[in-house]
Amino acid sequence: MKKRIQSFAHAIRGIRDFIACGTNAKIQLACAALVGGLGLALEFTGSEWIAVTLCAGFVLSAEALNTAIEELANEVSPERKESIRRVKDIAAGAVLIAAVTSLLVAATLLYSRI
Numbered sequence: 001m002k003k004r005i006q007s008f009a010h011a012i013r014g015i016r017d018f019i020a021c022g023t024n025a026k027i028q029l030a031c032a033a034l035v036g037g038l039g040l041a042l043e044f045t046g047s048e049w050i051a052v053t054l055c056a057g058f059v060l061s062a063e064a065l066n067t068a069i070e071e072l073a074n075e076v077s078p079e080r081k082e083s084i085r086r087v088k089d090i091a092a093g094a095v096l097i098a099a100v101t102s103l104l105v106a107a108t109l110l111y112s113r114i
């Protein structure tokens with residue numbers, strides 16, 4: 001049980017590091033707060049809240065993994081390498097996929113309200 005609690009504490013510390021060192025994380029959290037405010041103003045339904053919560057979690061998780069991969073890549077290979085470029089670009093691509101998907105969901109939600 002102590003081990004489980006420790007793992008949880010490590011994960012919380014990881015989230016704190018992610019927010020502290022990443023500008024993108026702060027921007028994405030601000031966007032999530034904005035969408036939350038919009039949801040309150042527009043009185044989102046239960047399924048609309050589920051959709052926006054999943055999207056926010058999806059983007060933030062992708063960004064956290066991207067940040068972890070960048071940190072690891074910088075540590076393992078500070079010199080420029082084609083393989084590291086690919087790794088970093090693919091990880092950044094994952095964030096872009098999550099962000100574009102979320103924007104499409106947001107656009108669909110807002111369109112359905114017009």
Ligand SMILES: Nc1ncnc2c1ncn2[C@@H]1O[C@H](COP(=O)(O)OP(=O)(O)OP(=O)(O)O)[C@@H](O)[C@H]1O
Pocket residue numbers: 024066070077078079080081082084085086088089092
């Ligand atoms: N060691 C390297 N070898 C080759 N290319 C690299 C290397 N480091 C970075 N790059 C290239 O520069 C880009 C930007 O890398 P950088 O580490 O600066 O990320 P970043 O600007 O913090 O990116 P993000 O905006 O995704 O957080 C990478 O996507 C990659 O194309």
